[in-house]
Ligand SMILES: Nc1ncnc2c1ncn2[C@@H]1O[C@H](COP(=O)(O)OP(=O)(O)OP(=O)(O)O)[C@@H](O)[C@H]1O
């Protein structure tokens with residue numbers, strides 16, 4: 001077998017809530033970005049494992065020291081636990097596409113890892129440390145750049161990736177984006193959940209619900225603007241299951257995303273050279289789980305109407321757009337591109 005037969009290219013989207021992998025052997029997987037270690041010897045005896053990942057970690061959370069290592073887009077400064085969690089998460093997704101760390105026959109892995117833009121800017125060194133040893137060749141890029149690459153939206157485009165922890169913006173100008181071309185907002189899915197939770201708590205003080213339930217409701221009913229469907233949920237109130245109409249709260253929580261996204265979008269567009277601004281305005285793509293908020297694209301388009309119009313579209317595959325883009329990058333990269341490149 002020649003050298004190249006042993007190469008496996010992978011794109012990994014390392015997100016706050018989900019991590020996805022797309023490999024050149026055709027395998028694609030997504031896991032919840034949770035990592036947990038058994039808290040004590042009782043937990044260890046029950047779980048019989050040194051570390052649990054994803055859904056399994058969530059289900060056994062009472063027995064675990066549970067982490068979402070990229071929470072708020074950062075590996076917390078100097079936190080060895082978070083670094084170890086990222087490492088374990090990456091090993092896990094690689095195992096899912098057939099790469100076992102201790103397999104002497106394992107292929108040479110060339111990995112492009114997309115992370116929230118802010119994590120890249122602030123904790124680049126921690127990230128590199130955490131990623132050490134998981135792949136033979138490595139490229140760390142910002143998530144929205146990976147999405148742009150996968151869509152071949154490389155020039156005069158704007159990608160807005162609405163995730164759980166952060167909303168990441170990236171203007172593509174036909175070259176690697178710099179810090180100037182990118183922005184990160186803390187306002188994203190998690191912030192909507194918090195807002196919805198507090199609005200519901202205010203309106204129905206005796207209703208019993210958890211953040212997890214609130215997130216599920218949001219994912220089912222999310223919208224901005226107008227709707228004809230009512231968002232109806234059943235919750236216990238003083239122990240009695242009660243039907244509540246939460247349409248207005250859902251709208252208010254989701255709409256809280258619009259002004260900050262709009263502001264950042266317009267600011268980035270205004271920094272593009274004047275003759276290209278119209279092109280960029282007509283090539284805006286929403287990615288990430290939050291892009292599924294019904295009516296969001298139209299709301300942004302409407303606001304663009306005031307400054308000469310624009311077009312906002314959604315990626316087709318919100319789950320794998322970043323990982324697929326990373327894989328496309330890995331496949332196109334030549335030897336000189338690896339390791340040294342960080343955008
Ligand atoms: N239908 C939906 N409507 C609104 N929000 C949704 C919907 N589906 C998922 N989400 C939200 O999208 C977010 C997850 O998106 P995604 O998987 O892109 O995040 P991530 O990549 O893990 O996070 P980040 O990019 O911040 O690191 C969560 O807040 C989730 O609740």
Ligand SMILES: [Mg+2]
Pocket residue numbers: 014015016143161162163164288
């Ligand atoms: Mg993401």
